[in-house]
Amino acid sequence: AQKITQTQPGMFVQEKEAVTLDCTYDTSDPSYGLFWYKQPSSGEMIFLIYQGSYDQQNATEGRYSLNFQKARKSANLVISASQLGDSAMYFCAMRPGDHNNDMRFGAGTRLTVKP
């Protein structure tokens, strides 16, 4: 089964600066999808960005980008121009691309944006 590792339990960033949240994964599947979710203190899970294992370019969505390094099995989330509202838990997730579609998550990183 696949394994997702987020090694940063907590991160701090100054408002308006960029921050990188780390995610590494381990899988034997040749095809898979990588996801990042945000969970604010209110508890809902908010989808941020998706990267397919065969995508040639790194995914971007507004201020979010995914630094995908397939050979190193890493899928780091980069948030540019941090805002106070970015303070939340961030989870990395992976799902195999075949029909056996179990989606697994890392332990998460708590990001705090300082004014």
Next chain:
Amino acid sequence: NAGVTQTPKFRVLKTGQSMTLLCAQDMNHEYMYWYRQDPGMGLRLIHYSVGEGTTAKGEVPDGYNVSRLKKQNFLLGLESAAPSQTSVYFCASSYLNTEAFFGQGTRLTVV
């Protein structure tokens, strides 16, 4: 636009009691998931389903059962609740290779 709806939102159970959590989605998704979230451990997959009538075990299936009799519903059952099952439970649904949409969560306390 309901999306994914979980029932109930909160529940307190006594040890040994049983209960069923209901997840309903109106997006015609094939895939549905049940997770539990505990502090410091992220979301752990309990069971999942890749289609109506099919279910599979995830990372932490012990003490739980599931059923997917209708495509839009995914039920999570606790036959004999234990304090270790105190957690926040999330249901999610998706198509293949798209993001999963989550319900608002169910906070379960077993005393």
